[in-house]
Amino acid sequence: MSDVFDEELRAQLAEARQMRARARESGDEDGAQAYGGRITQLLRIAAHHGIVLDHGADEQEED
Numbered sequence: 001m002s003d004v005f006d007e008e009l010r011a012q013l014a015e016a017r018q019m020r021a022r023a024r025e026s027g028d029e030d031g032a033q034a035y036g037g038r039i040t041q042l043l044r045i046a047a048h049h050g051i052v053l054d055h056g057a058d059e060q061e062e063d
Contacts, residue, residue: 006051013042013053 016038023031039059046053 005049009042009046009049009051010053013039013046016042 016035020032020035020039023029023035036058039055043053043055043059
């Protein structure tokens with residue numbers, strides 16, 4: 001996989017994690033859940049393309 005794809009995926013994952021944390025801090029559970037779904041989606045994409053990413057216990061890479 002190209003370095004650009006890998007970097008973009010990592011950047012999007014970092015942003016989604018940051019936005020989920022902000023949503024949680026502000027008490028926006030719907031927002032936190034939405035960003036959690038985005039994180040799951042990005043982890044699945046990474047796994048599909050053989051990109052290994054660290055993920056927390058509350059983050060799923062596959063169903």
